[in-house]
Amino acid sequence: MALINSQTRLHQLVETLQAHNDDFGYQRLETPILQPADLFLTKAGDQLIQRLFTFERFGRQWALRPEFTASAAAAYAEMDTHSDTPTRWQFAGAVFADAPESSQVQQRYSVGTELIGWSSPRADAETIALAFGGVRAVGVPDARIILGSVQFLRALFEGYDLDSRLLRFLMEHIAHLHTDGKAFILDRFDRMTTLGAARPDSDGLELTVLLQNNTPLVGRSREDILNRLQRKTQRSAVRGVVVTALDQLEALHHIAETPASAFVRVRALLDARQTQAQVALDALETLVDLLEAAGVPADRIIVQPTLARDWNYYTGAVFEVRASDNTLLAGGGRYDELVRLMGGSDTPSVGLAFYVDDLSTIVQHGANGNA
Amino acid sequence: MLERVTLALPSKGALADPTLAFLADCGLRVDKPNPRQYTGVIGAVASVDVLFQRVTDVLYKVADGTAQLGITGLDVVHEHPFEDVVVIQNDLGFGHCRLIVAVPESWVDVTSIIDLAEIAIDFREGQGRNLRIATKFTHLARQFLHAHGIHQFTLVNAEGAIEAAPTIGYADVIIDLMQTGTTLRENHLKPLDDGVILESQACLIGSKSALTDMPIVRESTRMLLEYTDAALCGKRYYQLTVNIRGEEAESIGQQIAANPITRGLQGPTVAPIYGIERGWYTVTLIVSSRDVLAAVDHLRLCGAAQTTVTPIRYAFMASSPTYQRLTTALSLP
Numbered sequence: 001m002a003l004i005n006s007q008t009r010l011h012q013l014v015e016t017l018q019a020h021n022d023d024f025g026y027q028r029l030e031t032p033i034l035q036p037a038d039l040f041l042t043k044a045g046d047q048l049i050q051r052l053f054t055f056e057r058f059g060r061q062w063a064l065r066p067e068f069t070a071s072a073a074a075a076y077a078e079m080d081t082h083s084d085t086p087t088r089w090q091f092a093g094a095v096f097a098d099a100p101e102s103s104q105v106q107q108r109y110s111v112g113t114e115l116i117g118w119s120s121p122r123a124d125a126e127t128i129a130l131a132f133g134g135v136r137a138v139g140v141p142d143a144r145i146i147l148g149s150v151q152f153l154r155a156l157f158e159g160y161d162l163d164s165r166l167l168r169f170l171m172e173h174i175a176h177l178h179t180d181g182k183a184f185i186l187d188r189f190d191r192m193t194t195l196g197a198a199r200p201d202s203d204g205l206e207l208t209v210l211l212q213n214n215t216p217l218v219g220r221s222r223e224d225i226l227n228r229l230q231r232k233t234q235r236s237a238v239r240g241v242v243v244t245a246l247d248q249l250e251a252l253h254h255i256a257e258t259p260a261s262a263f264v265r266v267r268a269l270l271d272a273r274q275t276q277a278q279v280a281l282d283a284l285e286t287l288v289d290l291l292e293a294a295g296v297p298a299d300r301i302i303v304q305p306t307l308a309r310d311w312n313y314y315t316g317a318v319f320e321v322r323a324s325d326n327t328l329l330a331g332g333g334r335y336d337e338l339v340r341l342m343g344g345s346d347t348p349s350v351g352l353a354f355y356v357d358d359l360s361t362i363v364q365h366g367a368n369g370n371a
Numbered sequence: 372m373l374e375r376v377t378l379a380l381p382s383k384g385a386l387a388d389p390t391l392a393f394l395a396d397c398g399l400r401v402d403k404p405n406p407r408q409y410t411g412v413i414g415a416v417a418s419v420d421v422l423f424q425r426v427t428d429v430l431y432k433v434a435d436g437t438a439q440l441g442i443t444g445l446d447v448v449h450e451h452p453f454e455d456v457v458v459i460q461n462d463l464g465f466g467h468c469r470l471i472v473a474v475p476e477s478w479v480d481v482t483s484i485i486d487l488a489e490i491a492i493d494f495r496e497g498q499g500r501n502l503r504i505a506t507k508f509t510h511l512a513r514q515f516l517h518a519h520g521i522h523q524f525t526l527v528n529a530e531g532a533i534e535a536a537p538t539i540g541y542a543d544v545i546i547d548l549m550q551t552g553t554t555l556r557e558n559h560l561k562p563l564d565d566g567v568i569l570e571s572q573a574c575l576i577g578s579k580s581a582l583t584d585m586p587i588v589r590e591s592t593r594m595l596l597e598y599t600d601a602a603l604c605g606k607r608y609y610q611l612t613v614n615i616r617g618e619e620a621e622s623i624g625q626q627i628a629a630n631p632i633t634r635g636l637q638g639p640t641v642a643p644i645y646g647i648e649r650g651w652y653t654v655t656l657i658v659s660s661r662d663v664l665a666a667v668d669h670l671r672l673c674g675a676a677q678t679t680v681t682p683i684r685y686a687f688m689a690s691s692p693t694y695q696r697l698t699t700a701l702s703l704p
Contacts (some may be wrong), residue, residue: 005603103454218475219543229480
């Protein structure tokens with residue numbers, strides 16, 4: 001009976017969320033449960049990829065969908081014509097996560113929305129308000145919105161004089177700042193710049209000799225190898241810049257508070273040269289204003305500039321909706337590059353996902369608590 | 372109810388002969404009545420039938436219950452995880468090798484896995500194709516690469532001569548087993564400094580459900596482990612028999628026990644020699660095989676005239692430590 005009861009609750013919850021999304025004009029659609037794994041591998045973060053359930057069939061790698069956004073972006077990219085007004089889609093169904101050390105596959109229920117083709121911050125505000133409103137509609141009155149910005153982080157790093165690979169390296173390692181700390185990231189950086197412990201005697205001469213003899217080059221040209229070698233040795237010169245960047249990131253990492261004080265503290269940590277980061281911060285502040293105008297109380301908003309989500313496809317504002325006990329109930333953000341990566345044209349988009357199982361648990365606890 | 376237990380052993384490959392040598396060394400000689408058949412028996416443990424299979428099939432046979440026990444490589448067990456298979460002993464002490472990532476020697480700029488991650492992006496962005504990796508360990512390879520931030524690659528599935536793949540041109544790098552590194556060097560490849568995916572050696576595996584449900588499987592496993600534990604433990608010690616001249620047994624015993632090296636497991640045994648001359652004693656003690664010379668030197672200081680050293684065939688403890696660990700891990704009766 002317990003199983004049936006929880007199933008009934010889950011489905012009522014899904015109905016409520018879908019009806020809520022209907023009110024905002026989101027069309028109900030489906031994405032395939034089984035997809036080529038590449039679709040998700042392109043832009044998933046490290047932690048997420050290890051939880052992607054994949055298997056091989058007829059020499060091809062397949063995955064059970066872990067979410068809806070990548071499929072939605074791919075579907076949008078495939079469409080022949082796009083309307084001038086923004087596209088609003090919603091999805092509901094099972095999503096899957098693998099537990100790599102056991103035979104268990106976690107099946108969970110998710111409801112997601114995608115607002116495609118609108119670059120205005122109003123699209124971000126609509127999505128976040130939709131998430132917050134949905135969580136309230138199913139009966140969680142005391143949820144908080146945690147707001148961050150990938151655009152801000154990118155701008156921050158672009159203010160430093162680093163090559164594109166190092167920028168990418170730092171962006172991909174932001175999540176590690178939360179889990180493994182600064183030293184871990186710096187250790188990885190050092191391994192990118194040294195020639196390896198096993199060959200301390202390596203010098204230019206030995207390399208030239210090695211490159212002149214007849215060892216096969218395998219897929220790379222002599223120039224490729226020498227250029228990269230040069231890039232690698234030059235990188236040790238920017239170690240100081242990387243340390244400064246990580247220090248700044250770590251200081252920012254401690255900020256997670258209401259907008260008024262958060263923006264003041266973040267601005268105080270910025271260098272005058274980081275003008276693009278200032279611009280991104282202004283955009284985030286505009287978004288907070290729009291959210292308040294949309295009826296989200298300011299004391300329900302936490303600004304956390306280093307907020308990192310599991311997906312690497314985000315490009316702008318990112319957010320989470322959490323219960324008072326910190327359970328993650330919904331999350332999402334802006335992903336302006338994904339549709340292009342899926343073979344379409346540049347298309348600004350914002351999406352969100354409700355984590356229905358955890359929502360159901362919180363709602364149930366709330367009901368028991370009030371009884 | 373099962374009355375006999377099947378132990379699957381490698382029939383071919385690098386583990387086949389060392390497995391038989393190891394078992395014989397433990398006193399578990401495998402007799403093959405007919406060399407063309409795939410079965411055998413172990414005289415010392417009468418309830419066990421031996422089934423010869425390829426290393427991967429050893430695992431499959433234990434996983435599907437055809438065999439209840441097996442000896443195979445850790446690399447095989449980790450590549451094909453089965454819920455019902457338990458590793459009973461993960462260090463049988465032979466068949467050592469490493470699963471490693473190796474790149475062309477000419478890639479002088481690539482020494483670590485972080486370098487390889489960058490090369491993977493170079494291939495994708497510069498040449499518009501994925502980095503190709505030849506391996507037969509697709510599961511472990513994928514896990515390792517993703518865990519190290521390499522997401523854009525194509526695995527080229529190959530069964531043999533993997534180390535030749537980069538030279539032939541159907542892959543850029545390889546993930547394969549390495550014993551000495553000679554084969555890699557001959558094929559102009561080098562292992563990455565931090566590219567060791569797995570340290571492998573021979574291991575004893577068992578079927579969890581068979582061990583849980585069938586008393587005869589437990590009893591046969593215990594008997595096998597008694598032999599292997601005692602033999603492996605015995606290799607770590609030598610028995611020393613020493614003729615010593617001295618005043619009395621008590622002081623000789625105390626002098627020898629004062630040094631941790633010659634204290635042995637419990638302490639020396641000292642017995643008088645009834646010869647022509649009075650004042651001679653025989654001391655028997657067990658020392659670690661690493662400390663034999665240090666022990667002999669100390670015994671000389673104590674007055675040793677002659678010392679003989681004998682290898683120890685078996686050292687049985689109060690019970691088989693490996694079997695104790697297994698019963699705890701699986702909550703066996």
